[in-house]
Amino acid sequence: MKEINTDILIVGAGYAGIAAAKKLHAAQQDFMVIEARDRIGGRTLTEDLESGVTVDMGAKWVGPTQHLVWEWIKETHTETYDTYDQGKNLLKFKNKITSYTGTIPKIDPISLIDLGITISKMNKLSAQISLTEPWNHPKAKEFDAMTLATWMEKHIWTAKAKHLFEIGIQTVFAAEASEISLLFALFYFKSGDNMDTLISIKNGAQQSILKGGTQGLIKKIAASFLDKIHLESPLLRLSQQANGIIAETKMLKINARKCILTIPPVLISTIEFEPPLPQQKAQLYQRMPMGAAMKVYLIYPTPFWREMGFSGQIVSDEYPLKVTFDVGHTDSELGVLLVFVEGNDARNFIDLEEGTRRKMILERVEKIFGHQASMPMQYIDKCWTEEVYSRGCYTGLMGPNTLTQFGHQIRAPFKHIHFAGTETADKWCGYLDGAISSGYRAASEVLKETL
Amino acid sequence: MKEINTDILIVGAGYAGIAAAKKLHAAQQDFMVIEARDRIGGRTLTEDLESGVTVDMGAKWVGPTQHLVWEWIKETHTETYDTYDQGKNLLKFKNKITSYTGTIPKIDPISLIDLGITISKMNKLSAQISLTEPWNHPKAKEFDAMTLATWMEKHIWTAKAKHLFEIGIQTVFAAEASEISLLFALFYFKSGDNMDTLISIKNGAQQSILKGGTQGLIKKIAASFLDKIHLESPLLRLSQQANGIIAETKMLKINARKCILTIPPVLISTIEFEPPLPQQKAQLYQRMPMGAAMKVYLIYPTPFWREMGFSGQIVSDEYPLKVTFDVGHTDSELGVLLVFVEGNDARNFIDLEEGTRRKMILERVEKIFGHQASMPMQYIDKCWTEEVYSRGCYTGLMGPNTLTQFGHQIRAPFKHIHFAGTETADKWCGYLDGAISSGYRAASEVLKETL
Numbered sequence: 001m002k003e004i005n006t007d008i009l010i011v012g013a014g015y016a017g018i019a020a021a022k023k024l025h026a027a028q029q030d031f032m033v034i035e036a037r038d039r040i041g042g043r044t045l046t047e048d049l050e051s052g053v054t055v056d057m058g059a060k061w062v063g064p065t066q067h068l069v070w071e072w073i074k075e076t077h078t079e080t081y082d083t084y085d086q087g088k089n090l091l092k093f094k095n096k097i098t099s100y101t102g103t104i105p106k107i108d109p110i111s112l113i114d115l116g117i118t119i120s121k122m123n124k125l126s127a128q129i130s131l132t133e134p135w136n137h138p139k140a141k142e143f144d145a146m147t148l149a150t151w152m153e154k155h156i157w158t159a160k161a162k163h164l165f166e167i168g169i170q171t172v173f174a175a176e177a178s179e180i181s182l183l184f185a186l187f188y189f190k191s192g193d194n195m196d197t198l199i200s201i202k203n204g205a206q207q208s209i210l211k212g213g214t215q216g217l218i219k220k221i222a223a224s225f226l227d228k229i230h231l232e233s234p235l236l237r238l239s240q241q242a243n244g245i246i247a248e249t250k251m252l253k254i255n256a257r258k259c260i261l262t263i264p265p266v267l268i269s270t271i272e273f274e275p276p277l278p279q280q281k282a283q284l285y286q287r288m289p290m291g292a293a294m295k296v297y298l299i300y301p302t303p304f305w306r307e308m309g310f311s312g313q314i315v316s317d318e319y320p321l322k323v324t325f326d327v328g329h330t331d332s333e334l335g336v337l338l339v340f341v342e343g344n345d346a347r348n349f350i351d352l353e354e355g356t357r358r359k360m361i362l363e364r365v366e367k368i369f370g371h372q373a374s375m376p377m378q379y380i381d382k383c384w385t386e387e388v389y390s391r392g393c394y395t396g397l398m399g400p401n402t403l404t405q406f407g408h409q410i411r412a413p414f415k416h417i418h419f420a421g422t423e424t425a426d427k428w429c430g431y432l433d434g435a436i437s438s439g440y441r442a443a444s445e446v447l448k449e450t451l
Numbered sequence: 452m453k454e455i456n457t458d459i460l461i462v463g464a465g466y467a468g469i470a471a472a473k474k475l476h477a478a479q480q481d482f483m484v485i486e487a488r489d490r491i492g493g494r495t496l497t498e499d500l501e502s503g504v505t506v507d508m509g510a511k512w513v514g515p516t517q518h519l520v521w522e523w524i525k526e527t528h529t530e531t532y533d534t535y536d537q538g539k540n541l542l543k544f545k546n547k548i549t550s551y552t553g554t555i556p557k558i559d560p561i562s563l564i565d566l567g568i569t570i571s572k573m574n575k576l577s578a579q580i581s582l583t584e585p586w587n588h589p590k591a592k593e594f595d596a597m598t599l600a601t602w603m604e605k606h607i608w609t610a611k612a613k614h615l616f617e618i619g620i621q622t623v624f625a626a627e628a629s630e631i632s633l634l635f636a637l638f639y640f641k642s643g644d645n646m647d648t649l650i651s652i653k654n655g656a657q658q659s660i661l662k663g664g665t666q667g668l669i670k671k672i673a674a675s676f677l678d679k680i681h682l683e684s685p686l687l688r689l690s691q692q693a694n695g696i697i698a699e700t701k702m703l704k705i706n707a708r709k710c711i712l713t714i715p716p717v718l719i720s721t722i723e724f725e726p727p728l729p730q731q732k733a734q735l736y737q738r739m740p741m742g743a744a745m746k747v748y749l750i751y752p753t754p755f756w757r758e759m760g761f762s763g764q765i766v767s768d769e770y771p772l773k774v775t776f777d778v779g780h781t782d783s784e785l786g787v788l789l790v791f792v793e794g795n796d797a798r799n800f801i802d803l804e805e806g807t808r809r810k811m812i813l814e815r816v817e818k819i820f821g822h823q824a825s826m827p828m829q830y831i832d833k834c835w836t837e838e839v840y841s842r843g844c845y846t847g848l849m850g851p852n853t854l855t856q857f858g859h860q861i862r863a864p865f866k867h868i869h870f871a872g873t874e875t876a877d878k879w880c881g882y883l884d885g886a887i888s889s890g891y892r893a894a895s896e897v898l899k900e901t902l
Binding site: 144145146147149150153176177178179236266269270272273276278279280282283286287289290292344347350351383385386388391392399400401405406 | 630727
């Protein structure tokens, strides 16, 4: 076992860990990063396909108010392009296909009003929530004793509006409305401005795509301190003494003064802490399960749907396909359709063989776009619940009685250990921007204690 | 690292693991048990106090329909005695103390009717639930999309009945009604016959106490194969080959043909599996957090409350004291009061210093039983959320969308690995009896594959 001394140890080389490293590097601090995987990027993973198309198998988009990601984009001179958002969107609902433009599908007027009212109610409620102390809302206990599904049951009157709202929730959380507490949902919406922002392309969280992908961006940011990053080094044990910590991996024993832990909450439970985590923190990390989403890319010789007047955006009620986007590069002639399978559907779908998955997705797309859709040049998908160093995606969720009882623990340091990761962010919690801000915050905490 | 070969490896020496071992031992199989702690018993822990009183700091009671525990009791000639259940019970509610007899407190007639109706509604609903496939109930999805708190909000009309029902729930689950799904609660009640059984002393789950404690019982059962149990051996890694498994602890490398994993769900997440757990199983174990309870024993020179005509049973709405029992041995002159602090109260209470905890509990008891109550010979308490090899108590809970989506995974073997533990039981899930039956079941699975 190799023994290493450093001043600050960062655990995890995703956006949070690299953001912390960036800040410490700029402050000329002595630090190192250990990462479980054989790559950096965490829940970002960019692949260059043979066709020349670059796809993000993990986190993909950047919205206009995600300022910290934009700073990195500018700093690295990364080019971006807009998600294709012209032409008609399609809604497949109970075997009927209708087309519409904008975010809200063309449905019967009553359902449409119902859906609009529901989203506006949600936005009004979430606007009242404090991002730093969501548990202090006068109705926090009440909102945190019910699931979002219960709220929907009570407030949405038409079946169609409910179904569409549900698809929106599944797409935003990679989970079911029944898995998360109303309070957590309200906090999460507020964290990303509001529900409209989270479900929108234009001016929303799905607006911009990075050339070279989101993993490409983090690689550029980390380039100047790559020598500080130790890959394939999952943390096994973290013990604390009066003046610092000892971290153990299979091959390394690292002595440091401070530690910044940036891994997902569910993985914090897997580390052996000495002394053990404070009991409320330990109970919190038992209560932040990861969502489940499957991303499927279909690569076509052309984005043929564009010529048919369609945007490539589909909202569907038929398992497994929920939502699709045209994410083709502006400088490529190829068509790139991104299909999302979400929540329980994803969990069930991932258990199927890849051949079956491919067949099912192509059948669904063919029903909507016709024969051409059944013959992509390539099918590629990614199951994040099978990644042992993520255990799901997009983020750690909170069911009822979590935010009110344990929320104050999420950013609380434990002696020499500081906590980052997108789950600890107030702004853009669950997104890349939140990961970066959390890394900056944790680095600041450590720097403050250093000075 | 010492290498050991065995046919069947059992992980965990709690009631489930020892039950599996007992069965394999009787069938003259080659097996061994590894246990993380320096003792056997898991969530049972019996302490002999200096005063001569024996207390169960973990699981304590045995109910009349817990037949498997009774078999062990008879086999080991263990004496039992009844929980003291004579005299008047006390209800402290909004600074008013009233006395009553039986399980249901003396409250105003409308609240009383409301409470009775609620419990009867609950029993009616839970009677419809299948213990082996609770997810097959026609309304399973609906019941699993809401918290038990939501159901209570809808069905209980008076504040007093709601408050009392809530205390009942906290006492049964060591958790809040907002933490668990309605479907899980219904399953759990049915699993222990019905809600009445779970909250009752006479003919209920709190009827009998073992002389020598529940850990004493398991020690007797394990006595004939103690040499097969390796203590202080937390499992770190479990890899599977075509013909068996390799288990690694810090000191041991164990080759076995089959493995029975009996540890709590939340601890399964901490093991490194190769190949990784099936993704739905992995997601399930992210979703079964442990409850939180604190057990406090107050030892007095005499059970003075008996002379005052009281049973020692208190139900109180004042933090932190929720429920008390007189658990004094029939052959002792000492008074033994057992105080429960449950759910969120327990989580908050455990964070206080022991001196403060003692002071608060004694103040509460004094208010009810008078000055004598403030001067016990001994105060002793136990925080199960601080036990890293349990991470809470009594059991792994299920929030919404868990039982319906992941329930079928709980007993599903994974290649050569079989799963036991009270959380996997259909009958008496969460209790000692369920732990035993789960161990027997897993042993049967392994034996069937052996023959």
